Amino acid sequence: MKLSxxxxxxxxxxxxxxxxxxxxxxxxxxxxxxxxxxxxxxxSMCIVEQxxxxxxxxxxxxxxxxxxxxxxQSVARNNAIKIAKGRYIGFLDSDDYIADNYFETILTHIxxxxxxxxxxxxxxHFEDVSNKQLGILGDQLPKxxxxxxxxxxxxxxxxxxxxxxxxxxxxxxxxKNLFPENILLEDVQVFSKIYLEDITIYHINKSLVHYRQRTxxxxxxxxxKLIDGYKKAILFLEKYDNSKAxxxxxxxxxxxxxxxxxxxxxxxxxxxxxxxxxYHAFTDRKVLFPVIYTIGRHISKLVKL
Numbered sequence: 001m002k003l004s005x006x007x008x009x010x011x012x013x014x015x016x017x018x019x020x021x022x023x024x025x026x027x028x029x030x031x032x033x034x035x036x037x038x039x040x041x042x043x044s045m046c047i048v049e050q051x052x053x054x055x056x057x058x059x060x061x062x063x064x065x066x067x068x069x070x071x072x073q074s075v076a077r078n079n080a081i082k083i084a085k086g087r088y089i090g091f092l093d094s095d096d097y098i099a100d101n102y103f104e105t106i107l108t109h110i111x112x113x114x115x116x117x118x119x120x121x122x123x124x125h126f127e128d129v130s131n132k133q134l135g136i137l138g139d140q141l142p143k144x145x146x147x148x149x150x151x152x153x154x155x156x157x158x159x160x161x162x163x164x165x166x167x168x169x170x171x172x173x174x175x176k177n178l179f180p181e182n183i184l185l186e187d188v189q190v191f192s193k194i195y196l197e198d199i200t201i202y203h204i205n206k207s208l209v210h211y212r213q214r215t216x217x218x219x220x221x222x223x224x225k226l227i228d229g230y231k232k233a234i235l236f237l238e239k240y241d242n243s244k245a246x247x248x249x250x251x252x253x254x255x256x257x258x259x260x261x262x263x264x265x266x267x268x269x270x271x272x273x274x275x276x277x278x279y280h281a282f283t284d285r286k287v288l289f290p291v292i293y294t295i296g297r298h299i300s301k302l303v304k305l
């Protein structure tokens with residue numbers, strides 16, 4: 001088995017069919033799909049079962065269904081990683097979908113570069129209701145093979161796009177780097193650590209995932225759990241004081257900006273200023289200016305409303 005694709009499912013009844021159909025219409029025989037029902041209370045799993053019933057017997061055997069009580073995305077992913085049979089492991093959120101050439105592109109690169117530890121690729125970011133394209137994540141990274149390449153790593157950390165679905169990783173590496181549980185932004189801790197290890201990376205300059213921006217998603221609006229996730233991600237990266245600290249700092253800047261903006265919208269002005277002082281944002285122009293600009297745009301939108 002060349003690839004295990006892990007798909008956690010929770011409250012996605014409006015999206016799961018599109019996600020699964022994007023998989024089954026191109027599913028090669030040497031790929032398994034692990035679907036984890038994270039205690040979803042809606043009709044998501046009924047739709048999963050309906051889609052799978054329409055497949056051939058051989059295709060049905062390529063799907064593994066795990067059921068668990070609602071414990072969160074990290075636990076769901078970790079449980080799937082532990083049973084995955086693929087040489088590589090990939091991830092897909094069940095409200096997103098893959099491009100028509102996803103498997104063909106990835107498996108071709110695996111065959112051509114069998115010693116690569118991690119393959120990354122771009123993703124199209126689009127708005128849920130309007131289907132408007134909001135951007136392309138990862139399109140600024142250069143195509144090719146990299147190992148301990150300082151310039152490439154600086155570009156990766158500066159972009160700060162740590163979503164699990166934008167890369168596939170050798171199974172043995174993922175098994176040693178399970179997701180921290182009960183937090184948001186868990187991808188930051190897992191993949192920033194992996195990128196700083198002595199691994200070989202190949203970036204594929206193609207958009208292979210369509211990433212849906214939902215206003216109801218766990219990271220769309222400021223809330224206490226999201227803010228706690230930012231704090232833990234920042235603390236995790238601040239621990240690096242080695243030769244790669246200058247690389248890590250590039251992601252820290254982006255995370256601090258996002259964190260402080262969320263503090264402003266969730267806590268209000270007083271707590272926001274306290275956090276600005278705590279993170280020395282008033283004296284760090286790389287943080288201060290983006291925060292002011294983003295909050296200014298936020299206030300401008302509210303005024304127009």
